[in-house]
Amino acid sequence: MQTSIGPLAPFVRFIRVARLLLWTLWVIYRERKRVIRARQRGDYEVKPDIEVLIAVLTNFKRTALRLGVLTIKLGQFLSSRADILPEQALAVLSTLQDEVPPAPFEHVVATIEKEFGRPVNEIFSVLEQKCTAAASLGQVHKAVLAATGETVAVKIQRPHIEQLVRLDLRTLKFVIWLINRFVDTKDFIDLGSVYREFRRTVFEEVDFKIEAANAERFREMFADDPTIYVPKVYAEYVSRHVLVLEWIDGIKVNDYAALDLAGIDRLEVANRTIRAYFYQFFAAGFYHADPHPGNIFVKRGCDPANPIVAFVDFGMVGSITRTMKRLMRSLFLSLVTQDSEGMVQALNQLGFIGERADLKMIEDALGLLLEQYYGMTLGQVRDLDMRSVVREVSDLLYDQPFRIPAQFAFSGRAVSTLVGVATGLAPDFNFVAVATPYAQSFLGLDMNNLRESAQQLLKQTLDMGKVLLKLPHSIDRLVTRIDAGQVEVRLANLAGSGSHIRRGKAGGQLVLSAGRGSIGFTLLGLASMAGGIYLLTSHLPAPGWFCLGLAAITTLGLFVKR
Template identity: 60%
Template sequence: MNVGAQRSVPPVRTPPPRVRAARVRINRLTQAIRFVRVSRLLLWTIWVIYRERRRVLRARERGDPDVQPNVELLIDVLVAFRKTAVELGVLMIKLGQFLSSRADLLPQRALDVLASLQDEVPPAPFSHVVSVIESELHRPVDELFSSLEPEAAAAASLGQVHKAVLAATGQEVAVKVQRPNIQQLVDTDLSTIRFVIWVISRFVDTSQFIDLMAFYREFKRTIYEEIDYVKEASNARRFAEIFADRRGILIPRVMEGYTSRRVLVLEWVDGIKVNDYPALEAAGISRFEVAKRTVEAYFYQFFQIGFFHADPHPGNIFVQPGLSGDDPTVAFVDFGMVGSLTRTTKQGLRELFVGFVVNNPHAMVSALNRLGFIGEGANLGVIERGVALMMEHYHGITLGEVRDLSVRDVAYELEDLLYRQPFRIPAQFAFTGRAIGTLSGLATGLAPDFNLVAVSIPYAQKFLGLNRDGATQNAQQLLTQVLDAGRTLLTLPASLERVLTKIEAGQVEFRVAENGRNGALRGRIARGTRGGGLRASTALPILAIGIASLAAGAALIVNQDLVAGWFCLGLAGLAVVGLAFRR
């Protein structure tokens, strides 16, 4: 990779007359046809998802907990959605990927259909690329670049990347250019999505398992940020600052003076795609070390910074060999999709931790409710009973046994229970789960024996404010903060009577069968529950993080040689948060 010193860029001048506008409007007939196709696609897809959920829930209300959604019908509908989304391109592909992160809407097999929806499309003509560059940067291409590859290095639904060499510095760069008519297509499709949501909301109430308008707002915000390359450049600069002093992580530099809303120029990154295992091995690079550095980089973003790269698919991560196979450099590219954990969200997660430390299922459910994971009209009493029973199930496991837990087995054991619970994924968490799910699969592919739990513990310790010297004091400070806020976790709140009234409206029957430490846990909710769902395969990564966070606290609050009862009591707490996520 050429990283030569950057010299001053020649001043930008007024575009010459030969530069034509690179934005060609789509005619009204084409817009009308697209509106009809998108509307029909979304109306049918959302209606079937809603109808299956309603059918299952009504059966449970009648005391028939064995009714299952028609998975084959859902698969057929989603296969048709995927096919049409690929044909329509642009926003429909993004919408399918966004929907694939919503385990609160669809069962596992149905979500598998959308998991294979890849944002890979044929590139736009090179003439379009030249036209956009010249109209956006107001200079002829041959003045900007001494060379510009006509063949795209990568192409997606919103933009494509070409390799070039800066005329001013001789440095190799990646030129990212927006596809034709993206702004107009995005505006049209978003208007259609909003119209469909309005129509659906006039006839059915979907609020018990998803807030459609919140879903729309988050999706809209994400898309508009992705097509604003000035924003992406800002994200790239921030990541460069975050990892400036961190060994083994590379963030490409933004080439100042070459960025607009539709064009972005970054330092070119040479490297091996992270999932090209034969090439990694041929280069003598340790796949385990690549997995370790990649996962550590993400835990650092999640737990310590609260600002993270939300699209860690293999096309956005490259590996460069170091002086030895155990010293590779992991390079991240494409910073259009980012996520963040606000201070309020972090505090909510800490309160969840406090709830399990003091063995208070009510406090844990309250924290989940404040974080937005529990749907409207949920029977909180039934959920509290479920959490309490899961606490009892895991009580008595030692820290050593925690590390040996089969996270995948536990996730599958909880799947049937949580599918019937009224959990939903808040909009701000959708891409968080998707990112962690993708990351987990990436790490497993690189090194099947990679221990996500062990790597996450030191980061979880810092997140929870715990350290070996002042663990008890810091834990007490967490309790004090919550108590000072008026949320007593050691006694039931004044609303207990209302909660008990809700409990009376529902019945819960649990059957716990022990089979070693990974005993099966099964539950049935006969009445009083609404919505919710889980995908076990992507519950895996968050459950692992939950285990790590709890293990970190337990290892500091109690002696390492003692039974980590407090940890075990809280396993279900963070697992419930994580198991709602889907990549």
């Protein structure tokens, strides 16, 4: 990779990167648009031209490794986008390694001395010339602190990295502007959001002070968990371009031969790694977004059956906001109640569905998936061919006007990487079983001791609650129709003694039975109260209070009716 910038180098690089990005993004957009348009016409036989996509992405991968810097990062970003690439094409980029030739050792020494204003031998008694890891933005060298004798990892940015990053980002922004100038891509991929999220993560990665703060936050998150280890940050040796952390002596999580030789329980490693990530996703809302095998090490604990999982490299992180959590809860509850309409609404609010999408078509497609997989036991899920499931979901994402919001792309990439890591460690690993308690906690539910009858009651209560939540909107629409003279309303009781009111011209006719309505509200109120008491005594506060609240609403409704 070019390590010096001459007067013509920025222009030459701009042309090479722009040509690469423009052709790659255009072919991806063209193929996906062709398939989606065919689906909209009812032609479900049309498929993307896999050979063309593979050829384009193979060339992208080869050129990205030569250019380095952001082209490699962009390739990794695209490798997680099942919404814009079919599975066979994603496989090409999934092998893109964040490995480039290391910068000269002279650059390493000069950077350290410039950042800390001292000769390098005053800081480190030993600084190995051979780097232990080289990536697109930086490289790592093993060293020993002169003051304490502690073994440390020294991370140094590559030469001219900030200039190259800014140049490549300007090039990417220009290419996106050029594409959007001539075609409307919003229904297929929101390139503007992709650029903003990509720019944010890259600028965070090139500032090692931010990475140091991330590492400290993760260290605090897992301070009370003896199964997870996060290296210590040496605050006195942190700058924008240099970062010194505790050296981790461990085995790479995908070095299965070394793990077996050490007698380490690989299934327990998989369990602890995945549990750590579900804690990040569901509890902390802050997660390590780059869990490839080079960033996860296994240390031997007090015995082989008690391994310690250590995480390194905290440049790429992701966050889950309160709004995202609220909408994700709605999505999960819709999944529990097999409500494909509710799922579509939640996905739409989360930004997964294009502006001009056919929501009914997506709702039907999700309904078919729910019918196929809903109600499976953990054993049945474990026996599924996960590759075929992933392929089916990927086809759904690609064939429909879905788009993965940029803020979710990294979490999706992290989850897909973790599935591969866990499966490689232990083929019998049950991903769903480990995820279930964290998902239940995330939803505010604890179903460990919940009987089937209580589950049915909860489902029915949720269904009724969703109906009641929709009532204000339905009533508002009804009143609008009455004001427009489209509805005739007759109020009558069972004995026929009530008066009736007409408004507007003859149209639809609505009959409201006060007697039967009162009985229905009474039964609903009693059932909700009984369910709430039962759930509270079963130590299920969230659904219990929901039922009691529903009972209060129905009671209030009875008084209003009277």
